[in-house]
Amino acid sequence: MTEQAETGIREEGQQGSAEGQQEKEEGQRGSAEGQQEKEEDQRGSVEDLRGKLIVSCQALPQEPLHSSFIMGRMALAAKEGGARGIRANTREDIREIQAAAGLPVIGIVKRDYPNSPVYITPSRKEVEELMEVRPEVIAMDATGALRPGGVTLKDFFMELKEKYPDQLWMADCSTVEEAFYADELGFDFIGTTLVGYTRQSRGDRIEAEDFKILREILAGVRHRVIAEGNIDTPQKARRVLELGAFSVVVGSAITRPQLITKAFAEAIAKEKNR
Numbered sequence: 001m002t003e004q005a006e007t008g009i010r011e012e013g014q015q016g017s018a019e020g021q022q023e024k025e026e027g028q029r030g031s032a033e034g035q036q037e038k039e040e041d042q043r044g045s046v047e048d049l050r051g052k053l054i055v056s057c058q059a060l061p062q063e064p065l066h067s068s069f070i071m072g073r074m075a076l077a078a079k080e081g082g083a084r085g086i087r088a089n090t091r092e093d094i095r096e097i098q099a100a101a102g103l104p105v106i107g108i109v110k111r112d113y114p115n116s117p118v119y120i121t122p123s124r125k126e127v128e129e130l131m132e133v134r135p136e137v138i139a140m141d142a143t144g145a146l147r148p149g150g151v152t153l154k155d156f157f158m159e160l161k162e163k164y165p166d167q168l169w170m171a172d173c174s175t176v177e178e179a180f181y182a183d184e185l186g187f188d189f190i191g192t193t194l195v196g197y198t199r200q201s202r203g204d205r206i207e208a209e210d211f212k213i214l215r216e217i218l219a220g221v222r223h224r225v226i227a228e229g230n231i232d233t234p235q236k237a238r239r240v241l242e243l244g245a246f247s248v249v250v251g252s253a254i255t256r257p258q259l260i261t262k263a264f265a266e267a268i269a270k271e272k273n274r
Contacts, residue, residue: 123156
């Protein structure tokens with residue numbers, strides 16, 4: 001066999017090996033994507049949340065229950081109690097919750113930035129972290145505040161919609177006007193999450209005048225509304241669903257035992273001081 005022929009055979013063999021490796025890698029990617037799709041199907045669809053309870057399972061670094069493992073168990077306990085979805089903070093917590101509870105997740109990342117009051121999913125960095133675990137819905141601050149770098153809500157959201165066209169998005173709003181604007185931008189879900197927590201909503205209570213803020217939002221938007229923020233009794237949760245909210249999120253009243261305990265302790269102390 002000539003040297004030229006041997007070289008040709010060797011090159012064909014290397015090419016075949018490279019093609020085989022590429023096919024193997026594509027197969028592995030396909031298998032991983034298939035597994036992820038299977039896990040997402042097992043978690044159920046967002047439509048399963050209609051008329052149901054979503055429990056917010058979050059613990060910040062300074063809180064006693066700060067642990068992804070604990071949040072996973074908390075989510076499982078919420079599921080056993082009847083929750084049909086979970087709202088969770090950070091990629092790590094969400095990954096644990098998906099594995100432990102297998103419920104649809106509204107994902108956020110809370111992070112402080114200098115020169116911006118936006119705290120809930122404020123920048124592309126947080127969104128990219130969340131896309132690693134692909135929660136069913138990603139929520140973000142949808143107030144009028146500028147994001148890090150002076151970015152407006154509209155510019156931020158439109159960029160994300162273009163980059164991730166299949167992702168569902170939730171707007172965390174504090175006023176009726178913010179909810180209307182988020183609806184106009186095309187958010188899939190409009191939330192009352194920040195009512196009473198911003199400068200422009202200071203003093204507002206979601207339950208005031210039989211949930212007037214919620215009723216005004218429901219009457220004026222096209223997209224589904226999730227009631228959230230100070231929904232701290234079963235009666236309030238039931239009422240917002242009666243009024244037409246797609247779903248309701250309850251957090252601290254279920255998942256922050258230090259606050260639940262404090263309410264009991266303060267009530268006992270008040271009674272003793274009479």
